[in-house]
Amino acid sequence: MPGFTPFTSNYQDLSSNQGYQFEFRCDVCQSGYRSEFQKNLLGMGSSILGGASSFMGGLWGARNAAGAAQEITDRDARDKALQKASNEIMPLFHRCVRCNNWVDETCFNKARGLCVNCAPNLAAEMEAERSSVEVSQMRDAVRNTTVFSGDTSTRSTECPSCGKPVGSEKFCGNCGTPLGVAKCAKCGAELAAGTTFCGNCGNKVS
DSSP: OTTOOOOOSSEEEOOBTTEEOEEEEOTTTOOEEEOOOEEOHHHHHHHHHHHHHHHTTSGGGHHHHHHHHHHHHHHHHHHHHHHHHHHHHGGGEEEOTTTOOEEEGGGEETTTTEETTTSOOHHHHHHHHHHHHHHHHHHHHHHTOOSOOSOTTTOOSBOTTTOOBOOSOSBOTTTOOBOSOEEOTTTOOEEOTTOSBOTTTOOBOO
């Protein structure tokens, strides 16, 4: 349509005196898509005219004329550049009819015709929820697992009789020696491995 320039609110103007370029962003994930750079021939022509006015000492106001010409004609050039960029990039976007956000293919639920904020992808949400439940179950299982409930301060890691490594078993797997914490027969106090006399009552350990 003549005189009509399509535009959206999800773009940023990256144009300079050298040319025009625009970056369009998804309103949900903020992924960016840049349009092809378009050279600004009007800006280059204005620079040439500006140089000529300086060379001629400002004769006939050439510098002011060049600046005014650029300001007027650059508006139309920028609009045309924006229109071209919009035609180039906007086919990659969809507009959500519920929230009016512009979103790219990744953030658009084609089955519902809405963005993923308004109509989440059920398959993706199901997998995310499944993973969350599995992590929760794993944590519960770890919390409910008893690794060792005994007193680790007095438990020996070697058999006091044969010196072989032992774990949480009650008897040595190599020689059969009881591995539980010994107690004094008189006062019941716990005895460290290799103790001859009870440190609590002085009773001789048999």
